[in-house]
Amino acid sequence: MKDPFLITKEEVLKFLQPVNPITHKGLQGHAVIIAGSYGKVGAAVLASKSCLKSGCGLVTVFVPKCGYQILQISIPEVMVITDENTNFLTSIHLPLVPQAIGIGPGIGVELGTQKALFEFLRVNKSPLVLDADALNIMAENLTWLELVPENTILTPHPKELERLIGKWNSESEKFQKTIAFSEKYKVIMVMKGAPTYIIIKTEIYENTTGNAALATAGSGDTLTGIITGLLAQGYEPKYAAKLGVFLHGLTADIALPKTGYESFTASTIIKYLGKAFLSLV
Numbered sequence: 001m002k003d004p005f006l007i008t009k010e011e012v013l014k015f016l017q018p019v020n021p022i023t024h025k026g027l028q029g030h031a032v033i034i035a036g037s038y039g040k041v042g043a044a045v046l047a048s049k050s051c052l053k054s055g056c057g058l059v060t061v062f063v064p065k066c067g068y069q070i071l072q073i074s075i076p077e078v079m080v081i082t083d084e085n086t087n088f089l090t091s092i093h094l095p096l097v098p099q100a101i102g103i104g105p106g107i108g109v110e111l112g113t114q115k116a117l118f119e120f121l122r123v124n125k126s127p128l129v130l131d132a133d134a135l136n137i138m139a140e141n142l143t144w145l146e147l148v149p150e151n152t153i154l155t156p157h158p159k160e161l162e163r164l165i166g167k168w169n170s171e172s173e174k175f176q177k178t179i180a181f182s183e184k185y186k187v188i189m190v191m192k193g194a195p196t197y198i199i200i201k202t203e204i205y206e207n208t209t210g211n212a213a214l215a216t217a218g219s220g221d222t223l224t225g226i227i228t229g230l231l232a233q234g235y236e237p238k239y240a241a242k243l244g245v246f247l248h249g250l251t252a253d254i255a256l257p258k259t260g261y262e263s264f265t266a267s268t269i270i271k272y273l274g275k276a277f278l279s280l281v
């Protein structure tokens with residue numbers, strides 16, 4: 001296994017995009033977050049809020065009907081489109097072509113949702129982030145990965161990774177299998193953990209930010225939102241993935257002295273995103 005490249009502040013500053021003073025929301029990218037099901041609408045809230053707070057100009061969330069009021073009340077800045085079904089997604093139709101889409105947090109694995117995911121992948125051309133239940137569904141249908149745009153970003157935690165690539169007997173075998181997966185399907189693998197690694201074909205990148213405060217419900221949902229927001233702003237997928245994991249971890253490093261490990265939640269990640277961006281410039 002090759003030595004990993006470290007994702008450091010110095011590294012991300014090489015590709016961090018400056019803010020254009022005469023930009024407007026239409027130029028800042030329109031992202032769509034497809035997330036949530038009954039009891040897991042919170043995943044859609046966390047992902048779409050962090051997407052917006054990563055600098056994206058417009059964010060639309062696609063949720064089952066049960067998520068409508070929750071989203072509109074908890075994040076007025078986000079636009080909401082609902083599925084025809086009440087509790088889980090069954091038919092994903094978007095009245096726009098966004099600059100990036102993040103799909104999966106909290107969507108569940110109902111048969112109707114599986115079919116909706118397949119139909120969505122068949123028609124979608126926008127840059128994509130696949131997380132959580134989108135990965136769990138794809139793990140049972142690996143040929144669907146042939147439908148996704150090249151350099152689609154997958155963000156599995158260790159269990160989701162195992163569902164995708166199968167069991168491993170050693171760390172080095174885990175990397176070998178993930179590299180082979182990235183090469184075969186031409187996708188970027190964000191192997192979440194402590195630390196998080198990003199695999200782009202044979203290249204391995206190791207993140208240098210983050211701590212155990214991130215071991216909290218919804219932490220990954222916010223990462224999906226951040227990476228999707230960066231993609232929508234025009235970052236190439238490899239840079240969106242690297243900057244996303246770096247900023248996500250940085251929120252925990254900055255917040256830790258104020259919150260401690262215990263009271264840090266996924267909402268704290270969102271709260272500290274601004275400070276993480278500011279610490280880069």
Ligand SMILES: NC(=O)C1=CN([C@@H]2O[C@H](COP(=O)(O)OP(=O)(O)OC[C@H]3O[C@@H](n4cnc5c(N)ncnc54)[C@H](OP(=O)(O)O)[C@@H]3O)[C@@H](O)[C@H]2O)[C@@H](O)CC1
Nearest residue numbers: 040041042043105106107108132133157158159217218221
């Ligand atoms: N507020 C909301 O709406 C929220 C909604 N959410 C949504 O819920 C859905 C289910 O997601 P999920 O990840 O909880 O379930 P699942 O895929 O079965 O994985 C769990 C198992 O994986 C393992 N594991 C995980 N991390 C690991 C690690 N670092 N290192 C090692 N192992 C690790 C661990 O396995 P164990 O060690 O117990 O064998 C654990 O039991 C999904 O759609 C998500 O978006 C959540 O985001 C929460 C907030």
Ligand SMILES: Nc1ncnc2c1ncn2[C@@H]1O[C@H](COP(=O)(O)OP(=O)(O)O)[C@@H](O)[C@H]1O
Nearest residue numbers: 157192193194211212214215217218219220221
């Ligand atoms: N001990 C830890 N140190 C650093 N990062 C961690 C640690 N535990 C979890 N994380 C990070 O938190 C996130 C958890 O994602 P995930 O398991 O998908 O959460 P959820 O599905 O609840 O949103 C990942 O980005 C992971 O790297």
Ligand SMILES: [Mg+2]
Nearest residue numbers: 132157220221
């Ligand atoms: Mg997750």
